Amino acid sequence: MRRxxxxxxxxxxxxxxxxxxxxxxxxxxxxxxxxxxxxxxxNDEPMINDLRPLAQGRVRELVDILSELEQDDDEQGPANPDAVSAAS
Structure with a gap:
């Protein structure tokens, strides 16, 4: 497996x-x-329903990094605020 x-x-x-x-x-x-x-x-629910163990090791590290990236995107909001008001 390649890094x-x-x-x-x-x-x-x-x-x-x-x-x-x-x-x-x-x-x-x-x-x-x-x-x-x-x-x-x-979508973690289907993975849990398949009785997969929670993410561990490097996968867990990646989940943490990626979830932080998603949180940053959510906090910044939409790139174009006019698009939101036009859609409302």
């Missing part, structure tokens, strides 16, 4: 800045581990 490269991360994680990319690569994770972390973030 993540910068190109892998930029393809898989839209909007990631240089610091976040470095953190993700710094975990030493593989592409498969990044995909698993993204699956946990996308």
């Amino acid at each position: 993540l490269s910068r190109e892998d991360v930029t393809k898989a994680v839209s909007g990631a800045d240089d610091v976040t990319i470095a953190q993700i690569i710094g975990t030493g994770a593989t592409i498969e581990e990044l995909a698993e972390a993204q699956a946990w973030l996308a």
Whole structure:
């Protein structure tokens, strides 16, 4: 299994800045581990229902990094505030 490269991360994680990319690569994770972390973030209930253990190790690190990135995006709000008022 190959470890993540910068190109892998930029393809898989839209909007990631240089610091976040470095953190993700710094975990030493593989592409498969990044995909698993993204699956946990996308919808953890089916994974728990399949009796999968909670994310651990590098996958857990990636979940933490990616969830922080999502929180930052949520706090910033929409890029175009006019789009929200027009949709309301």
